[in-house]
Amino acid sequence: MRTDGSDKIGREGEGEIMSLHPPLSVADDLTKAFWEGVKQGKLLVQRCAECRRYQFPPHLSCESCSSARVSYKEVSGRGAILSFTETVSGARHPYFQSISPYLVGMVRLDEQEDLIFASNFESKYADLMIGAPVEVEFQERAQGTVIPQFRLCTTRQMER
Amino acid sequence: MSTPKRHNAAFAGFGQSRVFRGPEVPLGKLAVEASLAAIGDAGLELSQIDGVVCTPDAPFARGQSADGIEFVSTSHLVRELGLAPRWTADVPGMIGNSALAAIRAVEDGECNYALLFRALHNPGSGTYGHTQETKSDEIQLSGTDVHYAIEQFRAPYGLYPPADAAALPWSQYQARYNSGSREQMAALVMQSRKNGLAFEGSYWAQYKPSELSFEDYMNARMVSRPVSIFDCDIPVQGAGAFIITTAERARDLAQPAAYVHGVAGPVPARGKVTVDEALDEQMADFRDIGRRLWSDAGCGPGDISLANLYDGFSLMPILWLEALGLCGKGEGFDFIQDGRIAPTGKLPVNPSGGNLGSGRLHGVNHFMDAMLQVSGRSGKRQIEGADLAVITIGVSWASAGLVVGKDPL
Numbered sequence: 001m002r003t004d005g006s007d008k009i010g011r012e013g014e015g016e017i018m019s020l021h022p023p024l025s026v027a028d029d030l031t032k033a034f035w036e037g038v039k040q041g042k043l044l045v046q047r048c049a050e051c052r053r054y055q056f057p058p059h060l061s062c063e064s065c066s067s068a069r070v071s072y073k074e075v076s077g078r079g080a081i082l083s084f085t086e087t088v089s090g091a092r093h094p095y096f097q098s099i100s101p102y103l104v105g106m107v108r109l110d111e112q113e114d115l116i117f118a119s120n121f122e123s124k125y126a127d128l129m130i131g132a133p134v135e136v137e138f139q140e141r142a143q144g145t146v147i148p149q150f151r152l153c154t155t156r157q158m159e160r
Numbered sequence: 161m162s163t164p165k166r167h168n169a170a171f172a173g174f175g176q177s178r179v180f181r182g183p184e185v186p187l188g189k190l191a192v193e194a195s196l197a198a199i200g201d202a203g204l205e206l207s208q209i210d211g212v213v214c215t216p217d218a219p220f221a222r223g224q225s226a227d228g229i230e231f232v233s234t235s236h237l238v239r240e241l242g243l244a245p246r247w248t249a250d251v252p253g254m255i256g257n258s259a260l261a262a263i264r265a266v267e268d269g270e271c272n273y274a275l276l277f278r279a280l281h282n283p284g285s286g287t288y289g290h291t292q293e294t295k296s297d298e299i300q301l302s303g304t305d306v307h308y309a310i311e312q313f314r315a316p317y318g319l320y321p322p323a324d325a326a327a328l329p330w331s332q333y334q335a336r337y338n339s340g341s342r343e344q345m346a347a348l349v350m351q352s353r354k355n356g357l358a359f360e361g362s363y364w365a366q367y368k369p370s371e372l373s374f375e376d377y378m379n380a381r382m383v384s385r386p387v388s389i390f391d392c393d394i395p396v397q398g399a400g401a402f403i404i405t406t407a408e409r410a411r412d413l414a415q416p417a418a419y420v421h422g423v424a425g426p427v428p429a430r431g432k433v434t435v436d437e438a439l440d441e442q443m444a445d446f447r448d449i450g451r452r453l454w455s456d457a458g459c460g461p462g463d464i465s466l467a468n469l470y471d472g473f474s475l476m477p478i479l480w481l482e483a484l485g486l487c488g489k490g491e492g493f494d495f496i497q498d499g500r501i502a503p504t505g506k507l508p509v510n511p512s513g514g515n516l517g518s519g520r521l522h523g524v525n526h527f528m529d530a531m532l533q534v535s536g537r538s539g540k541r542q543i544e545g546a547d548l549a550v551i552t553i554g555v556s557w558a559s560a561g562l563v564v565g566k567d568p569l
Binding site for chain 2: 024092093129
């Protein structure tokens with residue numbers, strides 16, 4: 001578990017120091033199980049009982065075969081960097097302004113090529129590579145929330 | 161190639177408002193300005209306008225609060241102009257979506273003269289607006305925040321434009337094709353600015369009329385690597401409007417028209433973490449538009465005299481070039497070199513500047529240029545032999561393609 005260190009970052013606002021933390025996700029009926037899984041250290045992704053395909057983000061039914069028989073299954077959390085960038089300027093949220101430059105990108109899970117998650121990376125821009133293997137970890141955020149993040153894994157061979 | 165569907169529609173009038181870099185003039189007023197200009201250009205009376213269509217969306221969630229101020233609906237414009245339409249539609253997406261609706265409406269006889277307008281808000285900050293504008297954590301937790309739906313999987317990571325739509329696919333492109341450096345991209349961005357300077361309605365022509373040098377581009381403030389500030393179109397406050405009518409009616413109007421040869425509408429977006437997803441996903445959407453467009457128009461990339469390719473971010477026209485088959489896969493960055501896309505080149509691209517060279521009116525410039533070029537009305541920008549033009553708009557769910565020509569079908 002890594003923390004975002006947000007409680008150490010403050011900002012002058014209306015005469016008082018406000019704590020700055022990243023935007024928080026608000027779960028809905030469709031995504032509640034996903035966020036509950038994340039809190040328990042599990043990466044849950046919808047899978048279709050009929051065509052067996054995974055899908056993320058969650059949907060009411062299977063995007064491939066339209067079956068309503070989709071339910072959350074735990075996935076390995078292993079994948080590879082699909083793409084990345086370093087946001088240097090122009091971040092709109094004060095938290096991201098305060099930590100700029102920061103690395104953000106997308107990760108493709110091993111289970112299925114179109115299973116794509118956003119992630120930040122704790123690395124240097126020059127050291128990141130598309131295709132580099134990553135694995136999920138769970139990051140504590142403000143107000144007791146947890147989000148999945150992906151870290152570079154050093155123990156696995158590159159698969160792509 | 162399947163037998164093309166015969167279209168019966170034409171673009172027959174154009175108008176654009178003044179443009180600003182701030183919200184000092186309400187958008188409703190600018191939409192009225194543009195609409196009156198378009199109606200006048202076609203030589204029509206207000207009473208003849210019996211269809212009104214627009215895409216009212218601002219490109220960010222919190223921009224739309226007051227009709228006539230930050231966005232403009234058809235009902236606002238109808239009231240302001242005192243129109244009595246028998247057909248109206250407020251179509252989500254981008255201008256391509258509403259243009260296609262207008263074309264279908266006149267072809268189906270829903271109306272005779274459709275007024276299509278697009279009015280776009282420049283956020284007060286003068287910067288890109290998007291869904292992460294919210295600054296109050298209370299709001300974020302109160303249930304009224306935007307980090308629902310897809311944003312719950314993006315916002316916590318600081319993933320938003322131009323990182324998602326431009327930087328991520330560009331990085332992938334570079335890795336895949338060993339092409340796509342900023343040095344190469346400079347050719348397109350510099351040419352777009354140059355083209356925009358020749359268009360009197362361009363933000364740059366009006367306020368900062370100087371070309372962009374290679375050094376300016378290379379030294380530009382980095383936003384999300386490799387995307388710099390000049391790889392993003394500049395947000396402006398302004399409006400554009402068009403008259404769309406049947407081919408027969410267009411012949412009787414004040415100006416030569418641009419006839420619709422083919423159209424392709426947007427594809428429904430699959431589940432995506434980002435709006436536009438990465439390179440493969442964006443290219444799949446663009447290719448799908450291309451395939452259906454050439455089939456509907458009954459022509460191909462080799463028949464086209466010029467291209468107006470959507471360029472909200474500089475990578476997009478390069479992807480469109482490849483997706484439409486105007487150049488080979490992975491060859492887009494080579495294709496844009498050596499003046500090939502200049503107005504005098506083999507395939508002029510965005511001869512009036514597009515978004516990058518004229519400001520972010522979300523495709524108004526692309527429709528305007530294609531329409532005026534094929535009808536021989538581009539004045540000093542006129543490209544000789546511009547008989548057939550392709551227009552592409554947008555990104556995935558808001559994408560569209562059109563072919564317009566000098567001659568009716």
